[in-house]
């Protein structure tokens with residue numbers, strides 16, 4: 448489950464650790480307090496279990512590919528309520544190791560027992576990085592995805608489990624992942640600009656009053672206050688359930704990942720240069736929408752019988768609890784059909800909290816003729 452202070456779907460996958468940079472050691476106690484503890488609540492697991500798009504995708508991936516599970520050993524990284532471990536056992540696994548860092552492990556154990564699967568599923572309480580298994584496994588299953596795929600950095604734990612416990616012939620569930628970005632129109636941009644302007648008007652009244660009633664000039668704090676509010680209203684990515692009609696240009700993949708071979712260094716920093724073409728007449732570029740999808744395709748030598756995809760793309764029918772992350776522009780730009788957007792994206796982890804993300808977005812807009820139109824560079828935060 449994921450959270451966002453700007454209208455997030457749920458309070459959930461939250462903050463992380465204090466650190467001094469992407470590779471700084473993680474303070475486990477802080478990480479537990481800020482990130483893991485939310486997962487120890489049943490209401491939180493229930494929210495994830497209520498996401499039908501997510502549930503159907505994992506359910507179909509397991510039960511339509513039973514050949515990957517029958518008679519096999521499975522590791523469920525971050526079992527939560529135990530749902531994926533239970534399905535793996537029901538699909539015929541010989542043994543399932545269900546690892547959960549929080550006390551939710553007790554509830555998972557009870558659920559496994561109540562469903563008469565305790566002879567197959569062994570719930571282990573602990574961080575997957577710290578535990579030890581008696582054998583290597585044929586399948587690693589995990590639901591590790593955060594907002595815009597990588598928020599929460601939980602895939603690091605899956606990589607660590609894969610490198611320690613997956614047999615050389617093993618299969619990852621999911622097997623592949625992609626991040627998408629697309630230009631959007633949205634009236635959120637105007638709303639957020641108004642909210643920001645309102646906060647600044649309020650500040651000016653406040654500082655006038657402090658001066659006249661209490662004789663202190665607050666002027667020196669106006670700039671830092673404006674920066675703080677700008678970060679909150681404009682630069683912090685927002686959870687949104689976009690309508691596909693708000694997408695005004697070609698969606699583009701900014702990152703593709705093979706879960707069998709991906710490394711932490713490749714996700715600590717994601718760099719991408721891509722092009723999107725505006726495909727709507729006379730419209731306003733108000734920002735960008737970011738989302739992800741994952742595929743359950745098995746491995747090349749042992750493919751899925753039925754490939755399943757879980758997508759969090761804008762849809763008129765379905766919304767996931769991940770929604771989309773919206774990166775708004777405070778000053779929307781008029782664009783025309785055929786305009787080209789050359790986009791440079793650099794996504795890195797917050798220095799203060801390795802589970803949160805910072806995004807630098809460069810955009811050069813050219814007319815269809817090739818004439819330069821506008822360019823800008825913005826920094827956003829996924830909190």
Ligand SMILES: C[S@@+](CC[C@H](N)C(=O)[O-])C[C@H]1O[C@@H](n2cnc3c(N)ncnc32)[C@H](O)[C@@H]1O
Pocket residue numbers: 448483486487495496524525526527528529530531546547548549551573574575576589590591592601604
């Ligand atoms: C998004 S939830 C998924 C829960 C469940 N698998 C499901 O699909 O409903 C992720 C779970 O992984 C656990 N988790 C995250 N990192 C972990 C780690 N390094 N070791 C063990 N559990 C972890 C969290 O506590 C949380 O319960």
